[in-house]
Amino acid sequence: MAFRFEKLTLKAQEAVVRAQELAGEKGNPEMTPLHLLGGLLSEKEGVVKPLFTRIGV
Template sequence: MNLNKLTEKAQEAIVAAQQLAENRQHTQLEPEHLLHALVDQADGVVPAVLQRLGLDSRRLIQRLEVKLNGFARATTPGQQLYVSARFRRVFEAAQQEAERLKDDYVSAEHFLLAM
């Protein structure tokens, strides 16, 4: 996973996803953490895309919250956060989308397409 090939917004989303997982003491970073972070980016492209599609971002966040609440939690504080296989697949699919579209960097849109 090459983080240097991400746009600034995509990097911010990855960091926000990690923070979300850590704050909830989850043991793994999952695609749902990333989607939550992308939808929550107030000035990001994902909320705008969802709005154009007629989807309610708040409702999606609520559904993600339910899903996130079901994830395993660490038994001891400060336990290392691991990247799940599902997250890796989304990351790789986003890289492939960027290549397919002949983009030099992976952006938030690529992650959305990958999910």
């Protein structure tokens, strides 16, 4: 089954794009889960950062 980027929400698409940018900035040819986490945490209006703050991470 192929990955269908267009099926993601707009915020998820933005996080994936940011993760790809982070990987490229660090000279990595592949995006890893850590890059995706970085992309999710960089979202200004995302839910991940407030959720982590709320649970004490």
